[in-house]
Amino acid sequence: MSKWNRFFAIVSMVLLAVASSAFAQDVERIELVIELHEYNFTVAGGEANAPIVFQAGQPYSVVFSNVGMMEHEVLIGRTVLVEDGVPDGYETNLLDATPVDLVGDDWEVGTSGFVEVELEPGQSVTIHFTLPDELIGTWEIGCFIAGHYQAGMLAPVIVE
Ligand SMILES: [Cu+2]
Numbered sequence: 001m002s003k004w005n006r007f008f009a010i011v012s013m014v015l016l017a018v019a020s021s022a023f024a025q026d027v028e029r030i031e032l033v034i035e036l037h038e039y040n041f042t043v044a045g046g047e048a049n050a051p052i053v054f055q056a057g058q059p060y061s062v063v064f065s066n067v068g069m070m071e072h073e074v075l076i077g078r079t080v081l082v083e084d085g086v087p088d089g090y091e092t093n094l095l096d097a098t099p100v101d102l103v104g105d106d107w108e109v110g111t112s113g114f115v116e117v118e119l120e121p122g123q124s125v126t127i128h129f130t131l132p133d134e135l136i137g138t139w140e141i142g143c144f145i146a147g148h149y150q151a152g153m154l155a156p157v158i159v160e
Pocket of ligand 1 (some may be wrong): 039071072143144145153
């Protein structure tokens, strides 16, 4: 290796190191606000019950916000369970085994999973999570307060 070649090799190694550390800091949480209405889930600014898409490996901050007039709940899963002829939750829940942080104004609680949250009108909850590759596929978000799921309060959730 000539003196110049060695010089450029060192310069490019330094540039690579700088680029990779910049990349690590650039992995930002994508923020998503999912509104609960009568009777739909709507990503703020989008259409009612439009599919909600998450990228596996991407950190998210998701706010569920009940902007409706009634109590609503949030479940994300697949295969609807039926109790006495009434839809009542999912057999498998998307965030069942995924680390989830519940986030408040000045606090954060780490949990090993998340199945369901009930929100009164005006209430909201923020959760942080990163979905692993094995959860890639089609899921569903639904509200199982009596009559709401039947009224159409469900939307596809796609992890890709
Ligand atoms: Cu509801």
